[in-house]
Structure formats: C-alpha cells, structure tokens
Amino acid sequence: MSSPATGSLSALRQAQGPTAADRDETRSASTGAASGSRIRLIATDLDGTLLDPTGHVTARTRAALDAARAAGIVVVPVTARQPIGLRAIAAEAGFAGWALCGNGAYGIHLGTHEQLFGSEIAVPVQQRIARELAAQVPDLLFASVREAGEVFVAQAGYAEVAALGDHKRDPRTMGAVPLTEVLLAPSLKLVVRHASMSPAEIFAVLGTLDQTGFAATLSGAPFVEVMAEGVTKASGLALLCAELGIEQDEVLAFGDALNDVEMLRWAGHGVAMANAEPAALAAADEVTASNAADGVAAVLERVLAV
Template sequence: MRLIATDLDGTLLRPDLSVSARTRAALDTARSAGIHIVPVTARQPRGLRLIAEAAGFTEYALCGNGAYGIHLGTGELLFESHVSVAAQRALAEALAVRVPGVLFVSVREGGEVFVAQEGYAAITHFQDHKREPEGLGLHTLDDVLAAPSLKFIVRHATLTPRELLAELRALNLGGFAVTHSGAPFLEVLAEGVSKAWGLALLCERLGMRREEVLAFGDAPNDAEMLAWAGRGVAMGNAEPEAMEAADEVTLTNDEDGVAHVIERLMAQTSPR
C-alpha cells in the first residue's frame, strides 16, 4: 500500500469528533514508512482544518465528497468540479413542487461561500456545516441557484435523507450525482463526481494504481471509494451501502478501527 484514503466523521474520528492517541500514532507510523495519508471527506476545507492538526494532515486532501482536491501545506488547488446552474435549477424547481418545504444551499468558492435559502438557519446546527446558523443570512432561492456549486445541499425539516433521496430519484432527472454522508441532508455533486472520482484523479497525479490504495469509510458517500480502492475497509458502525462495497469490516470508530487495520498492515510490512 502506498496511499491510505480515509473518511473522517464516523470513520477516523471518534463519536466526539476527536482523533485518539492510538489513531494518531498509527497514522504517523504509516507516514514514516512513506505512505501518503489522505483525508477524503464530505467536509469543505474549513471543516477539515478543525481536525487537521490533531490528525497530522499537511499534504493532499479531498473535500466536498471528492469534488475539491487541494494540498493543505501549499494551498495548491489540484482540481474542482461544480454542479451546473441548469442542473441545480431543474432539481430545485421540480423537487419543490413534489416536496413542499424543501430547502437548498449552494456551497461555492472552495467551500468558503455558503448561500443558504431563507428558513434553512432554523433547521441547522453548527456541526452540520461547521458554521453558526445565525451567520447564514437570508437568501432567496434565486440567490441560491445563481451560480454553480461545489456541493448543492438539499434538506427538509421532517424527511430523512433516505426519504428525501427516494423523492428526488422519482423525478428521474440527470446532470448531477447525489449522495448522503450521515448528515441530515442530501449532497448533490457534479455528474460523475464521487469520492472514488476524486481519489482516482489524485492517484493518477501521484502515479499510483488503485491496487496500491487502502480506503476506510462508513457512509453511503464512501461506497464508491471502498469499491474502487485495492482494499476497501468498512467500519464496524458502517451503513449497509459501505458494508456491501467493502472488502472487509474493521472495528467501530469508537474502537479505533482505522488504527487497528493500519497497525496490522505495518506489522506485516516491517522488516524482521
């Protein structure tokens, strides 16, 4: 293995969103052996920065479910992909008719610009987007739809993401990809974009084959990445989609399941 790709929430991070001492030690051991450690997360860079120091992340990172690739140390933008205005407008207009009360957010400019529809602040919390609800502002739907989005968020006050996903799929629209990460909303991406898509681009840049990648995840948005990687590992607390896509299952995030696998890997590859 030359690269370890890991999801954060529900995977690398414990339930209290901390990086355990055991996990940090395992990551450092792998880094010392020349293995790239790459966070692959639904978070935008501002959310990743909250835990980057604790995890020792200073190099490559894939944010926004793979739509935004950056180097944390240099700030270099590797690639980005956006949901088109036409695609998000078609989705929003059709879904608003089918599901009254649905609300939308456009995440733009590297995740730094967050344009939330009026009413969204009342149903969100800081941990949802690493932003204080009172700072979201009041935007019309036209404002939200006015520019392409790195991530286009779809949310309802009472419907779960799975329920909302069924309603969206019933529209039979194209021009975008949609997933969810365990957060209380759907995450719409540019067509074809996923964590696997972003990881494949990074590996091509680094001259690595998918067989050289070890990946960890727990949620539906991790499924493509776990299936694509040479070795995909689902957490013991993973959703069914991640379990089905993975090659194996480790301990839960509360039990340091990522560290458990890395420790075994390093023990197998250490000189005797």
C-alpha cells in the same frame, strides 16, 4: 512522490482472512490486486470512520497515522466536509497535504491552498433539481457550496434548522438569501434539507428525477448532498492518484456511509467500519472494529507490522 511503504495489500488480505473480495472474484480481478502490491496511499473518511464518536482523533489513531506517514505512505482525508470542517481536526490528525472535499468534488492542498481540480453542478441542472423537487416536496431548503468550499450560500430559513455541527459553521454566519440567489452560480455541492422530512425521504424523491447532470448521496448528515454528474469519492481519489502517480491497487481506503461505497469498491483494498451502513459493508473487502474502538488504527497497525 512517496517512498515504498512497508505494508502490502496482499499481506493484508492474507492476515485478515476471508473478505468480500473472496466472494466476488470479478471485483478482485478488476482492481488489479496483484500479489506484493505495496500500499502507497491511505484514503480515509472522517466522521463515523477515522474520528471517534465525539468527533476527535484518538491518541492511538494519531500514532497509527504518523507511523504510516513515516513509512512513506500518503494519508488523504476523503470527506463530505468542506475545508472549514477539515481545519477543525487537521492538527489532531496531522493532515497537512492533499485532501478531497465535497464527496470528491474537489481536491485541495491544506498547506498551500492549491486547488487540484473542481467539478461544479451547472446552474440549469441545479435550477431543474430545485424546481422538480419542489413539485413533489414543499418547503425544502437549499444551500450552495462554492469557491473551493470557502463560500456557503444558504437560503432564507436554512440557518434556523441548522446546527453548528452540520457544516462546522455557526448558523449565524450562513446568511439568508432567496432561493434564486442560491441557485444563481454553479455549486461544488448543493445541499438539500427539510425541517421535518428525513434525508432518506428526500433522497428517495430525488432518485425519481432525471439524473442527467448530477449525482446525489447521503453521508449521515441531516441533509442530502448533490454533486456534479459522475462525482464520487472514488472519482476524486482517481484524479488525485493520477496526479501523484499512484496506482489503484496501491490504495487502502476506509469508510462507513453511503457516500463511501464507490471509494471502498474502487480502492485496492476497501475497509468498512463495524458501525458502517449495510451498503458500505457490502462494498468492502474487510470489516474492522468500529470508530469507537479505533478500527482504522487496528488495520494500520497490522499492515505496518508486516
């Protein structure tokens, strides 16, 4: 259990002036944002948010994260990435505890490798998705993330259109199996992409299907990400907070993309980056500087100075 933090959500709101919550009194009340609520957990997206445009943690941001941890605040990466992608920057950010991967599909401890929870897409559901999408969009390619994010099963042809940065995996290690094998076991995340069609276009087609059994989102990566029904970064964060005994209004969250929207709305105080997508900007209580200008650090420095 973390010790009381020095920052408070009420002070944060007063310091940063009018917010999206001021324009939406219903949402503010629903999050239980009571005066004096302490920040006990910081939930942060990585790409486009915590990391700079080169994909690294700046010295200023690392210092702010360390100061938050020293104040007894739990710092949790909440990301679309799998553990392999987290390990690439864990040392830079000082991440050694709980992390939420696959857009909230599962929670893992980076130190002990314990899996707190995992939500998988049922085999019949992902088979239906592939079948119904194929009827409208030819030549789609699929990959399945399994077993605490350590197993990646890619359809033949997927590696040819993938880059190292897409999944933080060398495409030569992705394998190449028939689509039937990709869909043969439940997935923590099902990835859908096309050699020439944009993720937004695929996402739009996916939105016309019966949504029973799955949820889909975009993270800014060159593919669509599909999780089990009800899975979002907010759902994963709620499960972790319940485990840690942390209340919703004690959470400060940062994000920039469509897959961050639910988390920004759910948290006691949601902060969008200046470079965020319109949906994330609309969901947040506050907009900070861009990830290129240490926007996360700017907010944390202000909170911890209260």
